[in-house]
Amino acid sequence: MVSPFSLALNPIAFNLGPIQVHWYGIIIACGVVLAVLLATREGQRRGINPDDIYDMILWALPVALISARLYYVIFEWAYYQHHLDQIIAIWDGGIAIYGSLIGAGIVVWLFCRSRFIPVWLMLDVAAPTVILGQAIGRWGNFMNQEAFGRVTSLAFLEGLHLPHWIIQQMFITGYYRQPTFLYESTWDFMGFIVLMSLRHYPGLFKQGEVFLSYVIWYSFGRFFIEGMRTDSLMLFGGIRISQLLSLLLFVTAIGVMFYRRRHDPGLPDYLAGNPYQSASEKTE
Numbered sequence: 001m002v003s004p005f006s007l008a009l010n011p012i013a014f015n016l017g018p019i020q021v022h023w024y025g026i027i028i029a030c031g032v033v034l035a036v037l038l039a040t041r042e043g044q045r046r047g048i049n050p051d052d053i054y055d056m057i058l059w060a061l062p063v064a065l066i067s068a069r070l071y072y073v074i075f076e077w078a079y080y081q082h083h084l085d086q087i088i089a090i091w092d093g094g095i096a097i098y099g100s101l102i103g104a105g106i107v108v109w110l111f112c113r114s115r116f117i118p119v120w121l122m123l124d125v126a127a128p129t130v131i132l133g134q135a136i137g138r139w140g141n142f143m144n145q146e147a148f149g150r151v152t153s154l155a156f157l158e159g160l161h162l163p164h165w166i167i168q169q170m171f172i173t174g175y176y177r178q179p180t181f182l183y184e185s186t187w188d189f190m191g192f193i194v195l196m197s198l199r200h201y202p203g204l205f206k207q208g209e210v211f212l213s214y215v216i217w218y219s220f221g222r223f224f225i226e227g228m229r230t231d232s233l234m235l236f237g238g239i240r241i242s243q244l245l246s247l248l249l250f251v252t253a254i255g256v257m258f259y260r261r262r263h264d265p266g267l268p269d270y271l272a273g274n275p276y277q278s279a280s281e282k283t284e
Contacts, residue, residue, distance in 0.1 A: 009169055011143050024140040031136035032061065035129035043125045047274030052115055056122075060107040064100040065090070071099025075233040075241060096233065097134060098245055116276050120208030124270055127214035128195040134218070135188035141181045142169060149178025149228040180228050187221035199270060206267040208260065215253040219246040 013023045036057055040050040072094045073080050073087055080087055108126070112119040141147035154176050157167045162179070170177045191214065199210050223246040226232055232240040260267060268275065 007168055008145060008171070009143060009165070011145075023143040027140040027143065028137050031133035034136070035126075035133040038129045038132070039126050042129075043122075045273070046121060046125055046270075047277035048117060048122065048125060049277075052117060053125075056108065056111045059111060060104045063107050064104040065095070067103025068095035068097065068100035071096040071102070072233070075235075096242075097137075098242060101130075118207060118274060118276075120211065121270070121274060123211035124199070124205070124207060124209070127211040128192055128199065131188045131195065131214055131218060132192040135185045135192060138181045138185035138188070142166075142179075145169060145172050146231060147181045147184075147229065148172055148231070149180040149183075150230055151175040152178050177230075178228055180225055183228070184221065184225045187225065188218065191217040191221070202271060203269060205270040206260070207270050207272070208267075209257055210270055212253045212257045215249050216257075219249040219253070222246045223250065 011023055013021045013026055040053050043053050069090055109119055112122050170179050223243050226240055226242045235241055
């Protein structure tokens, strides 16, 4: 099948001698840097020392990357057991967001406990920036032509009023594909706008609820978008792992939010910030 839009974008940004620098890595790095900058600014407002955030990131980033890859490799072990040399080839894609969130979450919990920082508060500060990083990171999938959906038509994609450079990148293995990377990126960016718009509203959020709202928002959208993809990680019986996990996280986050409100009426407001730091040390 020949198409005027069949020329894919080059996933290689440039070469440094024998080293190929992929757009995938550049885009992910840009998302991380922006997320860290925004988190440190908000952390200062809530009484968290920026140095603590930087120290936490130094631990969380490598763990998140490793756990994201392990998550993917474990559920694709039927392939990787015969291609052991490709386990570390993350530049070709194949990292799972849920894996990275699990690994990073463990680091955040351990780090905050060691530094006497409220875990819920740190998660609240990070949540909007994490979903922004996810929105940006999906464009790395776009450059690698992965995380795409079912076969569709050129007319459908043009009906979405997408620019031609997106449409041409959705021509994969001889067919036009649903741009599920774009659906999720848009959903994540909307979540970022919602959380950033609401989190400073007085009395709206207790500590922990910005994060729980992020989990609810992301898992709700991911459940439906995952059902449109053709490259999902599967469990036995054809169950999509990310859909199952999204459903569990959605229900659990709502349950935790209601449980905490009902059984702990003394929960501090999000805007109250870090109780272990004096008000004079907080930056407003």
